[in-house]
Amino acid sequence: MSAGGALLLDEHFRCHPRIAAISNDFFYDGDLTVLTDTRGRPALPRPAVIWTHVPGRAARQPYGGSWVNEAEMDKADASG
Structure with a gap:
């Protein structure tokens, strides 16, 4: 208690x-x-x-699952 x-x-x-x-x-x-x-x-x-504003829009995958923001993914991949 x-x-x-x-x-x-x-x-x-x-x-x-x-x-x-x-x-x-x-x-x-x-x-x-x-x-x-x-x-x-x-x-x-x-x-x-590092904080970087990335304009984009989150979208649900066609068969469910997590939300994805393609623009953020592209920016993170290019930053690696």
Whole structure:
């Protein structure tokens, strides 16, 4: 039974620190401690996340499944 209040899970071990920094900034007000061991892992050669507006329209596949935005797919493929 809960007595009220909240518990902040303030340690993170999985993502590269540059990736976790995004969530830390937006959702944790900088209170997240990133403890991921990056020794022996390649450095990130570019920013962890890049936001690019891609005009397009999501459409459902002919036989169901996930929604797809072809313009976003093309942009992501060209950026890789």
